[in-house]
Amino acid sequence: MRIEFTKMHGLGNDFVVLDARERAIPEIDAESAAAIADRHTGIGCDQLVVLEPSSQADFRMRIFNADGSEVEACGNATRAIGLLHGEAARIETLGGIVSAQPSKDGVAVEMGKPRFGWNEIPLAYAMDTHSLPVGWEELTDPIAVNVGNPHVIFFVPDTGAVDLARLGPEIEHDQLFPERINVNVATITSRGSIRLRVWERGAGLTRACGTGACATAIGAMRRGLVDRKVIVKLPGGPLAIEWREDGEIIMTGPAAESFRGEFDATAYGLFAFGTAG
Ligand SMILES: N[C@H](CCC[C@H](N)C(=O)O)C(=O)O
Numbered sequence: 659m660r661i662e663f664t665k666m667h668g669l670g671n672d673f674v675v676l677d678a679r680e681r682a683i684p685e686i687d688a689e690s691a692a693a694i695a696d697r698h699t700g701i702g703c704d705q706l707v708v709l710e711p712s713s714q715a716d717f718r719m720r721i722f723n724a725d726g727s728e729v730e731a732c733g734n735a736t737r738a739i740g741l742l743h744g745e746a747a748r749i750e751t752l753g754g755i756v757s758a759q760p761s762k763d764g765v766a767v768e769m770g771k772p773r774f775g776w777n778e779i780p781l782a783y784a785m786d787t788h789s790l791p792v793g794w795e796e797l798t799d800p801i802a803v804n805v806g807n808p809h810v811i812f813f814v815p816d817t818g819a820v821d822l823a824r825l826g827p828e829i830e831h832d833q834l835f836p837e838r839i840n841v842n843v844a845t846i847t848s849r850g851s852i853r854l855r856v857w858e859r860g861a862g863l864t865r866a867c868g869t870g871a872c873a874t875a876i877g878a879m880r881r882g883l884v885d886r887k888v889i890v891k892l893p894g895g896p897l898a899i900e901w902r903e904d905g906e907i908i909m910t911g912p913a914a915e916s917f918r919g920e921f922d923a924t925a926y927g928l929f930a931f932g933t934a935g
Pocket residue numbers: 671704705723729730731732733734735807808840858859860861864866867868869870
């Protein structure tokens with residue numbers, strides 16, 4: 659069985675998109691998602707995105723990290739799918755309903771409302787998520803926010819000075835975070851701009867993280883460090899984040915299609931229905 663894919667990215671955070679809205683494809687499991695995402699033996703991506711029919715929205719978007727874990731939200735992928743779909747859409751995800759609106763300036767996404775309860779992040783036990791009494795070397799006094807997926811944010815003088823490749827996985831897998839966590843290190847450069855680097859749960863260092871930009875902006879706003887509209891500058895480029903008065907998070911930024919292709923389903927352990935070996 660041949661399966662078509664579209665390779666896309668949002669500020670260099672890249673995706674393989676399988677569109678199963680019109681034509682069903684074999685069930686994707688963690689092993690096959692990781693095989694597709696492998697940058698040496700697969701197609702290669704930070705996240706695999708599968709589009710399916712939905713009874714609650716225009717369609718459903720499933721998101722698998724490069725390690726195969728299925729997750730609740732992906733901001734950059736939501737913009738990419740908005741571009742691919744070509745018109746306004748409400749999209750069902752494990753983290754709730756989001757909406758995308760493509761325009762000549764990029765894609766605007768309503769990412770939902772942030773959650774701050776310790777059990778909504780989630781944390782393993784009750785804590786003040788506004789200022790967690792934990793630290794890893796120079797990374798201290800973080801704030802935790804759930805924007806569909808879980809994020810912890812550390813404000814530092816210089817994001818470039820942080821050894822995120824070493825500290826990121828240590829924090830991601832800490833027992834404080836029962837569902838692991840995305841790790842954000844941010845420097846406030848003005849009341850309207852933040853510099854951000856992200857170690858992503860299940861994907862590692864990425865060029866951009868849309869939900870990380872949303873969570874970091876919300877965290878900085880909660881601490882009174884920035885205004886309610888802010889530009890978040892990631893290694894791959896900038897995203898505009900607004901925390902609207904009604905509580906909705908609006909993220910606006912670019913998305914792009916890189917190329918299209920197809921592969922043989924069995925090459926990645928995807929067996930036609932009922933013929934799994
Ligand atoms: N690594 C994230 C999913 C992808 C998020 C990121 N690529 C984005 O653009 O939001 C997680 O495990 O929650």
